[in-house]
Amino acid sequence: MEHLVDWSRAQFALTALYHWLFVPLTLGLTFIVAIMESIYVKTGDKKWMDITKFWMKLLAINFAIGLATGVIMEFEFGTNWSNYSWIVGDIFGTPLAIEGLMAFFMESTFFAVMFFGWDRVSKRFHLISTWLVAIGSNLSALWILLANGWMQHPVGMRFNPDSARNEMINFWQIVANPNGFFKFLHTITSGYVLASLFVVGISSYFLLKKKESDFAKKSIIVASTFGLLSCIYLISTGDSSAYTIAHNQPAKLAAMEGVYKGEKRKGIIIAGILNPEKKIGDDKDPFLFKIEAPDALSILGFHSLDAYVAGIDDMVFGNKKMGILSAKEKIAIGKKDIEALKSYKETHSKQSLEEFRKNSKFMGYGYLKDPKDVIPNIPITFYSFHIMIGLGSWFLVLFFLVLYFSMTSGVENKKWLLYAGLFTMPFGWVAQETGWITAEVGRQPWAIQNLLPVSMSTSSIATTNVIITFWMFTIIFTFLLIADIKIMLSEIKDKVKEL
Numbered sequence: 403m404e405h406l407v408d409w410s411r412a413q414f415a416l417t418a419l420y421h422w423l424f425v426p427l428t429l430g431l432t433f434i435v436a437i438m439e440s441i442y443v444k445t446g447d448k449k450w451m452d453i454t455k456f457w458m459k460l461l462a463i464n465f466a467i468g469l470a471t472g473v474i475m476e477f478e479f480g481t482n483w484s485n486y487s488w489i490v491g492d493i494f495g496t497p498l499a500i501e502g503l504m505a506f507f508m509e510s511t512f513f514a515v516m517f518f519g520w521d522r523v524s525k526r527f528h529l530i531s532t533w534l535v536a537i538g539s540n541l542s543a544l545w546i547l548l549a550n551g552w553m554q555h556p557v558g559m560r561f562n563p564d565s566a567r568n569e570m571i572n573f574w575q576i577v578a579n580p581n582g583f584f585k586f587l588h589t590i591t592s593g594y595v596l597a598s599l600f601v602v603g604i605s606s607y608f609l610l611k612k613k614e615s616d617f618a619k620k621s622i623i624v625a626s627t628f629g630l631l632s633c634i635y636l637i638s639t640g641d642s643s644a645y646t647i648a649h650n651q652p653a654k655l656a657a658m659e660g661v662y663k664g665e666k667r668k669g670i671i672i673a674g675i676l677n678p679e680k681k682i683g684d685d686k687d688p689f690l691f692k693i694e695a696p697d698a699l700s701i702l703g704f705h706s707l708d709a710y711v712a713g714i715d716d717m718v719f720g721n722k723k724m725g726i727l728s729a730k731e732k733i734a735i736g737k738k739d740i741e742a743l744k745s746y747k748e749t750h751s752k753q754s755l756e757e758f759r760k761n762s763k764f765m766g767y768g769y770l771k772d773p774k775d776v777i778p779n780i781p782i783t784f785y786s787f788h789i790m791i792g793l794g795s796w797f798l799v800l801f802f803l804v805l806y807f808s809m810t811s812g813v814e815n816k817k818w819l820l821y822a823g824l825f826t827m828p829f830g831w832v833a834q835e836t837g838w839i840t841a842e843v844g845r846q847p848w849a850i851q852n853l854l855p856v857s858m859s860t861s862s863i864a865t866t867n868v869i870i871t872f873w874m875f876t877i878i879f880t881f882l883l884i885a886d887i888k889i890m891l892s893e894i895k896d897k898v899k900e901l
Contacts, residue, residue: 409872420879421468425472435532501542508534513535516528553849556568557579558573598632619813644702669697779843
């Protein structure tokens with residue numbers, strides 16, 4: 403069973419990581435293209451039409467290849483995670499259905515007009531279509547991320563003991579779920595940053611090839627402006643995300659910051675190296691090296707200087723002074739709750755039902771074996787989070803410098819900055835992937851926070867089948883990624899020759 407869970411997790415992680423190589427670029431590039439076309443319609447300058455068409459072509463390549471990975475990922479909920487889909491499918495499936503029927507339908511319909519309609523519709527209608535593609539792609543992200551946010555902070559539902567399923571009781575609570583809403587804002591804004599890095603990087607390449615044309619300079623100004631504004635807003639959404647995590651996923655917060663001993667006025671680790679010999683419950687220092695900003699985690703997570711930040715030891719062993727139950731106590735309560743549910747299913751007695759409802763919020767803990775299982779992988783969560791934060795800080799500086807020199811002495815004269823823009827581009831994807839690793843590894847062991855562990859979410863299928871499809875998908879996705887890169891590089895080289 404453990405092998406099945408591990409391989410199912412690996413397959414889904416593989417699909418998600420590959421899929422997310424394409425999605426954020428689509429989210430951001432649609433808006434950059436819409437801005438460029440708006441300038442063209444406003445000014446009537448044909449140069450802006452050529453600029454728009456080039457970036458739109460790269461957008462189309464990325465969109466088409468990314469679509470394949472997304473379709474496969476949705477099917478995996480039925481093939482690999484059917485137990486999860488049975489228990490929460492009525493809730494989780496609703497935003498996904500809305501995404502397909504409304505947002506994706508709008509996005510794909512107007513995408514055809516945007517890409518093929520230059521000489522077939524009026525300039526204004528074409529511009530409207532381009533903006534609708536941008537809005538539609540981001541609306542798709544909204545519904546998907548609301549579904550993901552619900553998994554990390556389940557609201558608007560109740561467990562039906564007769565059907566053993568969670569049922570939706572308030573759709574608008576799911577829509578207004580702060581975890582999902584702030585995740586949406588943070589995720590799409592990070593996509594804007596990635597797309598801006600993409601345009602800055604390729605434009606820097608053009609300028610380094612001595613193609614000092616209006617094409618590259620105009621593109622780099624739009625992208626650096628959009629990227630700088632996106633980075634600034636990304637910081638505020640990160641603050642809001644940290645607040646929701648602190649209140650709803652304290653184990654994730656503790657792992658992100660390497661907090662073992664809870665305390666008031668807790669600081670944020672700006673940079674650090676974890677002690678590999680540190681174990682939960684011992685007295686060893688968690689860090690070999692660290693740079694810390696005093697009090698900042700209490701302020702960021704709870705908006706209070708004196709707020710208590712629970713540590714990993716608190717959640718495993720409990721803290722009576724702070725009213726925190728130990729994982730062992732929660733597991734014991736959860737097992738009793740599972741037995742009460744089993745008794746109710748067999749006897750339908752009111753006493754068993756009342757016993758179940760009394761502590762149903764801990765039912766998920768009853769499936770865990772070891773109290774330490776409530777803590778996610780600390781090194782992966784910690785390092786992923788800090789890599790994401792470190793890269794995001796550099797992106798902010800880069801966009802500022804590129805925009806400043808573009809508006810003053812001319813960015814084409816700053817080769818060191820052009821090289822920085824070019825070689826920073828791939829790190830945009832590193833930041834994206836580490837952000838998702840932080841979010842998803844950080845919520846382990848839960849498929850649904852506190853309610854359903856990943857170990858109870860899989861389908862009853864042979865592990866061999868999952869292993870075979872894992873390697874099959876690895877080959878297919880790698881082929882698609884190589885094809886995506888080769889086609890884009892071909893278009894970029896052709897543009898260099900043209901310029």
